[in-house]
Amino acid sequence: MRMAPSDFPGGIAVPEDKAHRDVPPRELPLPDRLRLPLESRGRTLALTTARGAHVLRGTIVATDAYGTPLHAPTSGRILGTEHDGAPWLVLECDGRDAAAETAAHGAARSFEDFVAAVRDAGIVGMGGGGYPLHRKLVQARAAGVHTLVVNAVECEPGLTADETLLRTRPHRIGDAIDALCTALGGIRAVVAIDPRKRAAIAALEAARPDLDLVAVPPRYPAGAERVLVTLLTHAPLGDSERPVARGLVVVNAATLDAVGEWLATGAPVTRRLVAVCGPGLRAQGTAWVRIGHVVRDVIAAFGVDAEEASRLTLRDGGVVSGRTISHDAGIARTTLGLHATTAAVPDALPCIRCGRCAEVCPERLAPQILHAHATEQRLRGLVDAGLDACIECGACDLVCPSRIPLLTEFRAGKRAVLAQRTAEALADTARRRVAAHEQRAQETAASAEARRRARLAARLGPPAR
Amino acid sequence: MTRTTPRIMALVALCLVPGAAASTLFFGIGVLANLVVAVLTAAAVEAAVARARGQAPGALLRDGSAWVTAVLVALALPPGVPMTVVLTAVAIALLVGKAVYGGLGANPFNPAMVGYAAVLVSFPAALAVWPDQALGAVDGSTAATPLDVLKHRGGATVADVWSAANGFGSVAGIGWEWVNAAYLAGGVALVCLRVADWRIPVSMLGTLTLFATIGYDAGSSDSHGSPTFHLFSGATMLGAFFIATDPVTCPPDARGRLLFGALIGVLVWTLRTASAYPDGVAFAVLLANAAAPLIAHVTARARARDAGAAS
Numbered sequence: 001m002r003m004a005p006s007d008f009p010g011g012i013a014v015p016e017d018k019a020h021r022d023v024p025p026r027e028l029p030l031p032d033r034l035r036l037p038l039e040s041r042g043r044t045l046a047l048t049t050a051r052g053a054h055v056l057r058g059t060i061v062a063t064d065a066y067g068t069p070l071h072a073p074t075s076g077r078i079l080g081t082e083h084d085g086a087p088w089l090v091l092e093c094d095g096r097d098a099a100a101e102t103a104a105h106g107a108a109r110s111f112e113d114f115v116a117a118v119r120d121a122g123i124v125g126m127g128g129g130g131y132p133l134h135r136k137l138v139q140a141r142a143a144g145v146h147t148l149v150v151n152a153v154e155c156e157p158g159l160t161a162d163e164t165l166l167r168t169r170p171h172r173i174g175d176a177i178d179a180l181c182t183a184l185g186g187i188r189a190v191v192a193i194d195p196r197k198r199a200a201i202a203a204l205e206a207a208r209p210d211l212d213l214v215a216v217p218p219r220y221p222a223g224a225e226r227v228l229v230t231l232l233t234h235a236p237l238g239d240s241e242r243p244v245a246r247g248l249v250v251v252n253a254a255t256l257d258a259v260g261e262w263l264a265t266g267a268p269v270t271r272r273l274v275a276v277c278g279p280g281l282r283a284q285g286t287a288w289v290r291i292g293h294v295v296r297d298v299i300a301a302f303g304v305d306a307e308e309a310s311r312l313t314l315r316d317g318g319v320v321s322g323r324t325i326s327h328d329a330g331i332a333r334t335t336l337g338l339h340a341t342t343a344a345v346p347d348a349l350p351c352i353r354c355g356r357c358a359e360v361c362p363e364r365l366a367p368q369i370l371h372a373h374a375t376e377q378r379l380r381g382l383v384d385a386g387l388d389a390c391i392e393c394g395a396c397d398l399v400c401p402s403r404i405p406l407l408t409e410f411r412a413g414k415r416a417v418l419a420q421r422t423a424e425a426l427a428d429t430a431r432r433r434v435a436a437h438e439q440r441a442q443e444t445a446a447s448a449e450a451r452r453r454a455r456l457a458a459r460l461g462p463p464a465r
Numbered sequence: 466m467t468r469t470t471p472r473i474m475a476l477v478a479l480c481l482v483p484g485a486a487a488s489t490l491f492f493g494i495g496v497l498a499n500l501v502v503a504v505l506t507a508a509a510v511e512a513a514v515a516r517a518r519g520q521a522p523g524a525l526l527r528d529g530s531a532w533v534t535a536v537l538v539a540l541a542l543p544p545g546v547p548m549t550v551v552l553t554a555v556a557i558a559l560l561v562g563k564a565v566y567g568g569l570g571a572n573p574f575n576p577a578m579v580g581y582a583a584v585l586v587s588f589p590a591a592l593a594v595w596p597d598q599a600l601g602a603v604d605g606s607t608a609a610t611p612l613d614v615l616k617h618r619g620g621a622t623v624a625d626v627w628s629a630a631n632g633f634g635s636v637a638g639i640g641w642e643w644v645n646a647a648y649l650a651g652g653v654a655l656v657c658l659r660v661a662d663w664r665i666p667v668s669m670l671g672t673l674t675l676f677a678t679i680g681y682d683a684g685s686s687d688s689h690g691s692p693t694f695h696l697f698s699g700a701t702m703l704g705a706f707f708i709a710t711d712p713v714t715c716p717p718d719a720r721g722r723l724l725f726g727a728l729i730g731v732l733v734w735t736l737r738t739a740s741a742y743p744d745g746v747a748f749a750v751l752l753a754n755a756a757a758p759l760i761a762h763v764t765a766r767a768r769a770r771d772a773g774a775a776s
Contacts (some may be wrong), residue, residue, distance in 0.1 A: 349470045349569065350571065353713050355718065358717065403469065
């Protein structure tokens with residue numbers, strides 16, 4: 001295993017909190033009902049089923065704007081949709097878990113067919129981003145990438161899902177790597193991993209000694225996509241550049257595991273491995289859950305009774321960069337894990353401008369300046385100070401001595417900026433439409449006037465002189 | 466990672482202990498009296514401000530910054546100064562130096578220096594005298610500080626002054642050199658604990674040394690005191706490590722802080738040699754505080770240019 005060729009600015013060494021990394025993953029039993037998330041990347045999915053419909057495991061129930069389907073994770077009856085701040089599709093499980101017919105993955109096919117098959121399998125980025133893999137492959141091919149980067153870093157404290165997949169099913173991931181590299185024209189692959197994941201590294205090296213493993217600095221957030229590009233090339237990405245600009249396509253290890261499962265069985269995505277961790281739990285580990293498995297039921301399987309659960313704050317994705325998740329939410333394809341804490345959030349003190357946040361920011365931003373703008377609701381100030389470049393890693397949040405919830409502020413700021421930009425775009429379109437309409441009206445009136453004059457002239461003959 | 470703002474304030478107070486102890490040792494029990502009055506005044510003022518804002522009385526004391534301000538003011542003032550002066554200084558520091566701007570983090574000027582400067586110009590006589598450190602001086606007598614003596618020596622050479630006025634020790638004033646050494650020790654600890662940014666004391670002391678070296682011509686009647694004299698006199702070390710390093714009132718980035726420290730160094734030397742005041746640390750810090758936003762604007766833009774060039 002070699003070291004990454006470069007280092008990244010900022011970052012912070014945090015305790016891994018992965019003492020439970022070697023615990024074997026559990027298989028949770030099917031619950032009575034599932035709540036499938038109907039929102040992906042801020043957009044609502046389009047339903048392709050209706051209340052009362054009977055579905056099998058693998059039946060398509062919704063699609064996103066790119067045509068990526070969401071499949072029923074088990075057989076049962078659609079009870080309907082619910083909305084409690086987010087849209088959910090409720091499926092009552094019949095317990096039989098009957099599967100729809102799946103076409104086995106045939107012999108080598110064209111790139112277009114492969115991409116269509118990946119799309120139909122419902123594979124999206126399972127490292128939290130949720131971006132449809134088929135779109136990523138099309139963009140990668142168009143940009144002529146030369147390397148597939150497997151993101152197995154999983155730098156977030158407490159999360160052990162990716163590393164458990166590598167440890168227990170390295171061949172699945174290896175096969176997926178081969179398939180993607182072949183589809184993209186025979187490119188090479190690199191596996192970026194944190195060197196402290198010793199068991200996972202050993203398993204991967206034993207199963208696939210031919211794979212190129214690269215150790216990243218054991219610092220948070222080495223696993224962020226943009227940071228990974230900096231580590232592997234010597235050129236950090238510009239503000240609006242994507243990894244393909246450096247010839248790289250970055251895919252999360254769990255996404256590759258889903259590809260591997262599909263290659264082996266032909267089955268679409270119906271489940272994922274989630275980490276269940278945090279100081280609020282006595283038992284920690286990972287669990288295979290169906291998409292839509294309600295969070296409350298997942299932690300109950302780890303020995304948390306209802307009374308204890310009411311005292312827990314759960315975060316989807318870890319303590320640093322995760323978001324609070326409701327106990328009634330259903331696991332999404334993008335849910336990395338559930339992190340449980342009982343700690344109350346301390347009151348924030350004012351910013352003392354110590355500058356620690358800027359020291360750890362991997363994008364070289366000045367979070368204290370962003371914070372000053374955010375508290376005054378100055379959207380223009382936020383954008384000028386570089387809010388768009390913020391990767392929401394939360395390192396600044398971790399080090400702030402005044403315990404200011406910087407990540408929450410910046411996420412809210414991004415939402416506000418997006419809302420304003422959308423409103424401005426709509427206003428701009430409306431303005432142009434009105435201007436065009438006025439122009440047309442004027443032209444119509446002018447030409448009508450001209451015609452009227454011509455008719456008058458024809459009737460009266462030339463003017464007397 | 467569990468370093469919170471109150472803990473940072475506590476560390477600052479802890480690192481002030483060597484200097485405060487040396488001060489008490491050489492200048493007497495008056496130092497402790499100043500500390501007590503200052504701390505009590507701080508508690509009362511912050512409680513009043515909190516009440517005026519509709520908050521609980523202890524709300525503003527939670528972050529610990531008021532205690533630090535009080536201690537710094539108390540250590541800057543001469544022991545034996547009237548209690549009303551101490552009270553006024555601390556009250557002005559917390560009200561005019563901090564509260565009117567919106568509280569912790571919002572003030573442009575170092576609160577302790579605002580309070581100290583206010584009483585310095587209001588009660589110049591009371592602040593000019595410190596306990597006499599000359600050999601054989603009667604206990605309880607006061608005298609001008611070594612910086613003061615050097616400034617008002619007329620046409621004497623430095624060597625003359627040193628032998629005549631008995632308040633001068635090996636490198637600087639008796640007592641003063643030890644007090645400064647103690648603040649230096651506490652200050653180095655503060656930097657090693659990564660509470661104070663090393664750039665400010667290094668650039669301040671470095672610039673002061675540079676200008677003092679240029680201005681010292683081996684002690685003729687026109688020269689201004691050697692570099693070591695300046696480093697170990699007056700409020701140099703206290704200012705360098707505990708006052709100039711206040712993160713709220715200095716530029717936020719590395720390059721800006723180096724400039725800021727250098728500016729203070731230049732100003733301290735200039736004020737000591739050319740102004741009417743014997744020690745210039747307080748005014749130097751306040752002037753640099755005023756320049757801090759401009760420095761930050763210039764150096765932050767410089768950083769954005771570097772980052773832009775790299776991408």
